[in-house]
Amino acid sequence: MKNSQETSLDIISEEKITSETLIEIKNLKKSFGRLEVLKDISLKLRNGENLIVLGKSGSGKSVLIKCIVRLLNPDGGTINLLGKNVVSLKGAALSEVRKKIGFLFQSGALYDSMTVKQNLEFPLRRIKRNLNEQEIDNKVKEVLDNVGLADVLDKMPSQLSGGMRKRISLARSIILDPVIMLYDEPTTGLDPVTSDEISELINSIQKKYKTSSIIITHDIACVRITADRIIMLHEGYVYAEGKLSEFEKSDDPLIMSFFK
Amino acid sequence: MKKLKIIDLKKAQSIATTRSIKLSENTLDQKERANGFLEEVGDMSLFIKQIFKETFSRNFEFKEFLRQCYEIGNKSLPLIIITGTIMGLVLTIQSRPAMAKFGAVTMLPGMVAVSIIREIGPIITALICAGKIGSGMGAELGSMKVTEQIDAMEVSATNPIRYLVVTRVLAATLMLPILVLFADAFGFLGSWIGVNIKGDVSLVLYIFQAFGSVDFLDFFPALIKTFLFGAVIGIVGCYKGFTAGRGTESVGKAANEAVVLSSLLIIIVDMIAVQITDMWL
Known part of the structure; x- marks a missing residue:
């Protein structure tokens, strides 16, 4: 488990975008007035994986995926999506990239x-x-x-x-x-049975349409069903990154509060 | 004595400090209010610029435009017909005693016709539409904003300004003059009924008398300003809906602000239009 933003930053900075990396975010920053929501986020989504973005309410998870599709404009950093930096895209070029993304709203x-x-x-x-x-x-x-x-x-x-x-x-x-699916809290507000059905559906869509997904959630049942890899956001930074088994074994109090 | 003076000085200093703090707080409040107003003006200007840009872009949403014309025009028609008829009737009944004093009852149709065509028809119709159409747009788009439907549209590579705003603004701009024509026509009908309450004038004679006092220069400026009223209702309604905040409360606020601001702007546009007409014609 990478237990700080520095570790994951090191990994990302050493690699260039390949066909295996569909989204690469570097040093993303986003503030609303004086409130810094995303202070320095770096992550990558690899081809065919379900990447879970975990975090408390208000940790900036939804802001992160809204920056990816440019529903929000980042204050700094780069978002390389299918080989294009969406931060600098406008008009038709931005629409072309958006056509390749499916977005499930909360x-x-x-x-x-x-x-x-x-x-x-x-x-x-x-x-x-x-x-x-x-x-x-x-x-x-x-x-x-x-x-x-x-x-x-x-x-x-x-x-x-x-x-x-x-x-x-x-x-x-x-x-x-779509090539990439972004899920914003897909199971929020649903009963446990329906939540599990939606989580299973996410997996079946991944297999059938060969999509790669970023799933924003704080529902651990959904995480257990869908996760290939997990990133945890905390106070505007990537707090931890790893596989489900690593998160479940962690003795970090913040991580334990999610997985207990 | 010296001690007392020192105490007085301290009191004076404390009062002065309190007052200066209050003054600086007031100044900050006023500054924030002024900034808020200027930001709103700036945002609305950018919004209008975007509307113009998207109006003349490719892929005009013609089907949605026709649907909006139906929503705005056809669904407002019953209200406009009832209001127009009552407007003509009341205006005639109220004016009759004053005209009778001067023995000018025969001029009643002409006077009412000029009033309806030049001012009352356009302004009453515009204010009713500001209430009905403007609030509807503010609430509908505000609700779409709150429930992320506008975001969903944007993410699916559909330009929401082109699809939602341009169609509504153009439909309102085009439909309002037509609604005003209906309001005017039914205003004449109401006026004819009003004339016949205490008199006996045929509809043909009434129309001759009414249109005998009206010429093209009464009609044309009034028609032009109704296009502007329509544009104001569309732009303000869409702007307020589009910039609605989070939560259901902001939907009601957007609808309310759309009505208030568009009504105010309609009156201001009318005042400017009357001044221009007065100068040139």
Whole structure:
């Protein structure tokens, strides 16, 4: 286990981006007014892995993935995503990179005014304009089957349960066949059974779509099901990095407070 | 005596210090308020710049624009028709005694027509739309912002300004003049009913009398300013929704601020438009 930000920083600074590294973040900083949320974050996401970003509420986990897709602009550092520094990208170039990323929001973020079908079609009709109606229908059916919901096409998001909303939201984020998936607290607000189902779904999507994922969570059950590697954020720094077994064996009080 | 003087001096020093602290706190408050106001003006200017940029970009969301035209135009129509009719009726009934004093009751249709076309029709319609459309936009976009729907749109490589804002602003700009025309027409109908409460004038004669007093120069500036009213409602409604804070409370706040600010700006735009019309025509 790397028990300080220095250790993980050393690893990252020695290596260049290869096809095995999909995201490489170096010295990321983000403040809101006087509040420094991310002080110096460096990490990398390797091809095919599920990277868990663990941390207390307010530790900057969500800020981190929002910086990756540039929903928030970082104050400093670089984010190399699929070989491009997204910090300096604008307009069409940024959109091109975003097309390769699926983002599952904490709230699901389904469009309230649209049916489930319209929600799923929305990214397809805008990004893949050459698809005909039949191809769009097939794609919608495929992603719905993959999340285990086939008969909710004409329902409005308000008619769905929390778990169903998460599944539909997940279906929408994979409909463009992303290379990288970013999950923002995928199991928050769900009961333990549904949480486990969503965690299993994350694994099955990783296998089926061959995605690499960053999963923001503080749900240890989700961590146990999905984690290939874990990074813990604390007070704006990467506090620890390692495998699940290493975290579980740790005698560090902060880590133990999560895994006890 | 010396001791007393020293005590007085200390008291005076303490009072002066307290006052100067209060003064500096007040100054800081005022500075923060001024900064907040200037930031808001700056943010809104940037927002308008983005709207213009996206309006003339490729991939205009025509289908969403038509949907917004329907939402804004068709769904506001019943309210505008009722308000317009009552506006004409009340204006006629209220003006009749004053006109009767001068024996000018026959001029009533012409006077009401000029009032409705030049001022009352556009301003009443705009203020009603500020309440209905502006608050709707503020609340809808504010709610989308709070529930991360706007972020979801942005992440899926759809420009939310182009899809959500440009369509709404253009629809409001285009629909408001049409709604004003309906309000004017039903205002005339209400006025005709008002004239006939104590008189007997046919609809054809009423229209002849009304339009006999109105010329193109009454109609044209009023029409131009209604486009501006529509743009103000759209821009302010979308801006307030887009810049809503976190939590459900901010949705209500965004809707409320959209109505208040757009109503105020409509009155200011109207005042400027009247001054310009007065100078040039």
